[in-house]
Amino acid sequence: MEYIKEFFIAYETYFQVFISAILGFLIGWDRSSKHKPAGLKTYTYVAVACTLITIVSIRSVESFSNPLIGTRMDPMRLAAQIVSGLGFLGAGVILKDGLQVKGLTSASMIFFVGGVGIGIGAGFYGIVIFATLITFVLTKIGLIFEKQNISNINISLRKKAK
Template sequence: MEVLKSIFIEYEVYFQVLISAILGFLIGMDRSSKHKPAGLKTYTYVAVACTLITIISIHSVTSFSNPIMGTRMDPMRLAAQIVSGLGFLGAGVILKDGLQVKGLTSAAMIFYVGGVGIGIGAGFYGLVIFSTIITFVLTKIGLIFEKQNVIKIDEFSKNQHKVK
């Protein structure tokens, strides 16, 4: 058991990247199966990139800061900049067609998968995995409600045409 623990600690950053890639891949697979603009590769890249940036940010503090010389670093400063980049990336998938807006869910999921990457990079495995599972469950339930609502709206539209 101690050997396993020491291997995990020594290679933790590799496990972080692996977990992030798997979660990003699964989220992207869900989007790809729905033929959305941002898919499997996009979500995998975003999750892993955010994890790498977070790991580098956190580990650079111990590597480059020198409290004796007064050099202090904020370990999450670099990770905070991810949010700006994700906003830019997310804005690229939002399209407006007349009065209809498409891509909001893809943009939100890009932002979300960035959070997955940051969380895994910061070492919050349980919280990120729980968040991913609960998000998938709730969005599947939401999809059922959306489909039921669409049916009711379609029936309402048909009834309105009959009245005229």
Template sequence: MTPIDLIIRLLLAAGLGAAIGIEREFRHKSAGLRTNMLIALGSALFTVMSIRFAAAAGTPDRIASGIVTGIGFLGAGAILQSGGTVHGMTTAATIWVNAAVGTAAGAGEYAIASVATLITLVVLALLQPVENYFERRKP
């Protein structure tokens, strides 16, 4: 992997994380622009490092599983329960997906990372009215 490849992977991860973060900022959610950029960038960096050291260690998948575990704790911190209502599930899921986007970008899977980001943005932006409709119909 050349230094240019490394830079492209990290910048793409940060950029895709920014796209998701901007959507979260528009909705005034706790995990916004900077948080999502850092999650994607960190995941990409761990992925790049695991690829670079795979020859020596022989187990690059351990880093990916570590990312999933770490992000699980971060996502769990976004979930709040108040009485019978749970808040933050979408934010937690967004954190999880964003880490996967960063991992894909770090692995050089630009198309996968970009398409996953696009799908995430569609789900977050376009399905909110549908969710609101069903929420209003609950007894």
């Protein structure tokens, strides 16, 4: 049992990147299956990049901070900058066509997958996996409601047309 614990500690960073890549891939897979502009590769890259930036941010504090000479560092400073970059990336997938706006879900999912990467990079596996699963399940349920609502609207429009 001690060997497993030592192995996990030694390779935790690799495990973080792996988990992040898998979760980003699954979220991207959902978007690709719906033929959305941001898909498998986009979400995988965003999740892994956010994980790497978070790991570097946290580990750099451990490596470069020296309280004896007054050098202090904020471990989440780099990770906080991710949010700005995700906003920029998300804005790029939002398209306006007349009165119709498209890409809001893709933009929000890019923001979400960034949170997945930051959370995994910071070592919060349980809550990130739970958040990914619950979000996935609820969006699938939401899709059923949306389809049902669209069907009801189409039926009522047909009745009015007669």
